[in-house]
Amino acid sequence: MSEARANILARLRAARRGAVPDRPDWTPPAYGPDRLARFRAMLEAVHGEVIEVTSATWTERLRTLLAERGVTTAMAAPDLGLDAAWAGRGPEVVAYDRPVEAMKDRLVHDIQAGITRARAGIAETGTLVLWPDAAEPRLLSLLPPLHVALLRLGTLADNLSALMAEQNWAAGLPTNLLLISGPSKTADIEQTLAYGVHGPKELVVLVLTDL
Amino acid sequence: MxxxxxxxxxxxxxxxxxxxxxxxxxxxxxxxxxxxxxxxxxxxxxxxxxxxxxxxxxxxxxxxxxxxxxxxxxxxxxxxxxxxxxxxxxxxxxxxxxxxxxxxxxxxxxxxxxxxxxxxxxxLDVRLDDRGPPLAVTWHGSCHSMREMGVVDQPKALLRQLANVTLVENPREKECCGFGGTFSVRQPEISAAMVADKVAALEETRTARVVSGDCGCLMNITGAMARSGSPMGGQHIAEFLLERIDG
Amino acid sequence: MGDFTARAPKALNDPTLRRNFRRAMDGLMAKRALQFQDRDAWDALRARGAAAKARVVARLPELLEQLEARLTANGIRVHWAETTAQANAIVLDILRQAGARTVIKGKSMVSEEMELNHHLEAHGIAAIESDLGEYIIQLAGEAPSHIVMPCIHKNKAEIAALFAENIEGLGYTEDVDELTAAARRALRGRFAEADAGISGVNFAVAETGTLVLVENEGNGRLSTTLPPLHIAVMGIEKLAERLDDLPALLALLPRSATGQPITTYVNMISHPRRDGERDGPKAVHVVLLDSGRSRVHADPELRDTLRCIRCGACMNHCPVYSRVGGHTYKFVYPGPIGKILTPQLEGLDCAGDQPHASTLCNACVEVCPVRIPIADILVRLRAESIDPSGSAAVKGAGSMRKSLESLTWKGWALMHSVPLLHRLGTWALSRLGNLIPAAALPPLSTWMRVRSRPVFAPKTLHELAREKGYGNE
Known part of the structure; x- marks a missing residue:
């Protein structure tokens, strides 16, 4: 198929060159002190929930919100320390510590909530930025019907442009980078919104306001 | 300018x-x-x-x-x-x-x-003195006047200068009437569906007349009105304005 | 050649279809309008997005090589296909080498171009569509009627009946939540057992070797994460030069498409599963498909077509599309973008009537987020379709030329550029035009099917202006 490559590139190169336009200035919006309010409004508008917590209160708040939803089995990275914090009062916490091939059944059928950290947030669109890794793999935020994400307020950016530049994403991206703005949804049937079509039906963001 | x-x-x-x-x-x-x-x-x-x-x-x-x-x-x-x-x-x-x-x-x-x-x-920054009797009309802007010439508000501003004329805006005002020059005869069924919808939208205003700045659209719209027995008629804005200031 | 024209009446005379489209398009237009209320912000954003894609088109060969190098360095295998047949063969070969029997698919218009599902099924591999809309039309055995919302032509009752018939244990219900939950249940197992996932690509970033996919449902993430093998198929034009081109493009695409500020998921894939990672495919392949695109690229004016980011705003705002629906176009890409893309990919000899199926109302041009001059390209393709010179840029150029028509236009041009002929001609028309029997003029009788006959005025404006003293003095 290298012949196809050569032919395609040769055809493209044979074309008359056109001008390469400059990128005109474009400044996405900034929110100053209203950043969190914007984030909340945007995420709530797409059926997400935003709860303000602190590093002292979040584990307890998480425990109650899981209890309210009847969650008995949650999945989270062990270093979040939930088992220790809950001391047997919370749901069972399962670690995603083996390859998906060995976890598939539990992930697809059993786990009721996935708990992850967010690397950052974006106020403009009410978006979470996830960089899944070995401790918090990609499917953790996707297969369970409830996704709870922890977001440090200090990582909330105005917009995607600013965040990319600040964290120099172009220098090295993870295997998979995710922008998540709300629970899974579809409007394929008569433009009527329905949630949880393939991914979580519910997304709750715990914003750590002291971090 | x-x-x-x-x-x-x-x-x-x-x-x-x-x-x-x-x-x-x-x-x-x-x-x-x-x-x-x-x-x-x-x-x-x-x-x-x-x-x-x-x-x-x-x-x-x-x-x-x-x-x-x-x-x-x-x-x-x-x-x-x-x-x-x-x-x-x-x-x-x-x-x-x-x-x-x-x-x-x-x-x-x-x-x-x-x-x-x-x-x-x-x-010219015209000022129009309306001498005609009370009348309600609706406006049809042509696609090219709106999207090539940027003429959207100007004709309506003229109509609003007329003291005794009520401008009733119609739904889907920005949608094409289906004329499109040779389109009307190359795609007669689609064109017919479009002009039928346009006439229905204009009739919703319950006015007697549609005023427009383009005679191509007018020929299409008033032609369909006449053929379907619509009570409405149409007129070019220049004629309409002159009729009003002459009383 | 007259296919589009011949198919149109069927759709026009289907009141349910007309209602389904009208309702859907009205909703989409209203939602998009809410996203771009600030005119200056829209202009600036659109200028940035248009420039980003114009740069891609201008630098396409270099950027493709850069993309290939980065993807390869990231451990993603790159394949090139000149034709859809080659692309199908590549995909089949990858699946066979992996011993794959079942495939779960995310939404991809390029895979529709390839008719990939048919190809795989013919070779014993089952391909299941997982986007809800695509799943619905796969059950119905139909093709998508819209590039963003494939089953937009169907209403709730039609889908309820389809599901009741096809999904075990589900009775007839028009409850959208129940229908959606049924699809989730039906597809979950399919995801878990699939040997491979196939997806499209919204933007492939040349700078970093990253595949960007946008979606709301999560089926795209599942298709590209759960199975051990991921194959992405994409047209050679779907690139972004740099990562920082994404913010503008991502701000334009979903807002133009469905009026959403952002899709639920933006899925950026840069590597197969790395050592120590728990999930993600162990192998990722990208198939770059030409299939006529390099030919579109050859012409400096027509190549603007390749800027398209497939948002569908042009069709949502098209008075023709909203009345005839997507299936009337027959080819994969309907609406205004289809009217300029299909004749270039398939040839004017088989889709030459599509550029004529437009009033040139410019509604599409007004909303296109990357400023594709759709109306100008439509007109250019009309010219190509009758261009007798052998050097024409488009496949099938000249195929619609009719000598009587050309002669008529020559005569028309003569009459309108020689004042004496114009004077004689218009004098005759104003005196005799109303006497011509409509039956003698087919365009006139066509016009008069739903309209009254235009009446020539007894005197032309030229004559009246002279009488009133408006002439040159």
Missing amino acids: PADRPRTVYFFGTCVIDLFYPGAGLAGMELLKRQGVRVVFPPEQSCCGQPARNSGYFDEARAVALRQMRAFPEDWPIVVPSGSCAGMMKTHYPDLFDGRPQHDQARAFAARVFELTDFLVNV
């Missing part, structure tokens, strides 16, 4: 007005004249060339366009009682002659082209 009020303007009558709606052309010229402007109608003018251009006959369109460019030699504004023909001259003449010796001439010509209602509002 000329900062000073021009003393003389050219009038480009358009081929549809020439043959089917000469009253609209005369009314347009009369409106300009009453503003104290001398109006010149060069007899060598014919058609803007849009039918050929839109059908893909570029050589034929250029031949006709060149004839128009020669017919309006002085550096006077060229006022056109049709957003569609004005759009052709303003937007597409320069494109048609891109890379050809007449390109600069086409650009200079295009810069002098004005749609009638835009000229009345933005250049």
Whole structure:
């Protein structure tokens, strides 16, 4: 198929060159002190929930919100320390510590909530930025019907442009980078919104306001 | 746009007005004249060339366009009682002659082209004194006047100057009436569906008349109205305005 | 050649279809309008997005090589296909080498171009569509009627009946939540057992070797994460030069498409599963498909077509599309973008009537987020379709030329560029035009099917202007 490559590139190169336009200035919006309010409004508008917590209160708040939803089995990275914090009062916490091939059944059928950290947030669109890794793999935020994400307020950016530049994403991206703005949804049937079509039906963001 | 009020303007009558709606052309010229402007109608003018251009006959369109460019030699504004023909001259003449010796001439010509209602509002700043009886009308803007000439509010501003006229806006005002020149006969079923919907939307205003700045749309819309037994009729805005100020 | 024209009446005379489209398009237009209320912000954003894609088109060969190098360095295998047949063969070969029997698919218009599902099924591999809309039309055995919302032509009752018939244990219900939950249940197992996932690509970033996919449902993430093998198929034009081109493009795409500020998921894939990672495919392949695109690229004016980011705003705002629906176009890409893309990919000899199926109303041009001059390209393609010179840029150029039509336009041009002929011609028309029997003029009788006959005025404006003293003095 290298012949196809050569032919395609040769055809493209044979074309008359056109001008390469400059990128005109474009400044996405900034929110100053209203950043969190914007984030909340945007995420709530797409059926997400935003709860303000602190590093002292979040584990307890998480425990109650899981209890309210009847969650008995949650999945989270062990270093979040939930088992220790809950001391047997919370749901069972399962670690995603083996390859998906060995976890598939539990992930697809059993786990009721996935708990992850967010690397950052974006106020403009009410978006979470996830960089899944070995401790918090990609499917953790996707297969369970409830996704709870922890977001440090200090990582909330105005917009995607600013965040990319600040964290120099172009220098090295993870295997998979995710922008998540709300629970899974579809409007394929008569433009009527329905949630949880393939991914979580519910997304709750715990914003750590002291971090 | 000329900062000073021009003393003389050219009038480009358009081929549809020439043959089917000469009253609209005369009314347009009369409106300009009453503003104290001398109006010149060069007899060598014919058609803007849009039918050929839109059908893909570029050589034929250029031949006709060149004839128009020669017919309006002085550096006077060229006022056109049709957003569609004005759009052709303003937007597409320069494109048609891109890379050809007449390109600069086409650009200079295009810069002098004005749609009638835009000229009345933005250049002449007209004030209309309505002497007609109370009447409700609705407005149809042509696609090219809106999207090529940026003429959206100007004609409505003129209608709103008329004290006894109520402008009732219609739903889907920005949707095409389905004329599209040769489209109306190349795609007759789609065109028929579009104009039927347009007539229904205009009838929803429960006004007696649709006023428009483009006779192509009017021929299509009023033709469908007449054929379907609609109680509505239509009129070019120049004729309508003149009728109102004459009482 | 007259296919589009011949198919249109069927759709026009289907009141349910007309209602379904009208309702859907009205909703989409209203939602998009809410996103771009600030005119200046829209202009600036759109200028940035248009420039980003114009740069891609201008630098396409270099950027493709850069993309290939970065993807390869990231461990993603790159394949090139000149034709859809080659692309199908590549995909099949990858699946066979992996021993894959079942495939779960995310939404991809390029895979529709390839008719990939048919190809795989013919070779014993089952391909299940997982986007809800695609799943619905796969059950119905139909093709998508819209590039963003494939089953937009169907209403709730039609889908309820389809599901009741096809999904075990589900009775007839028009409850959208129940229908959606049924699809989730039906597809979950399919995801878990699939040997491979196939997806499209919204933007492939040349700078970093990253595949960007946008979606709301999560099926795209599942298709590209759960199975051990991921194959992405994409047209060679779907690139972004740099990562920082994404913010503008991502701000334009979903807002133009469905009026959403952002899709639920933006899925950026840069590597297969790395050592120590728990999930993600162990192998990722990208198939770059030409299939006529390099030919579109050859022409400096027509190549603007390749800027398209497939948002569908042009069709949502098209008065023709909203009345005839997507299936009337027959080819994969309907609406205004289809009218300019299909004739270039398939040839004017088989889709030459599509550029004529437009009033040139410019509604599409007004909303296109990357400023594709759709109306100008439509007109250019009309010209190509009748261009007798052998050097024409488009496949099938000149195929619609009719000598009587050409002669008529020559005569028309003569009449309108020689003042004496114009004077004689218009004099005759104004005196005799109303006497011509409609039957003698087919366009006139066509016009008069739903409209009254246009009446020539007794005197032309030229004559009246002269009488009133408006002539040159």
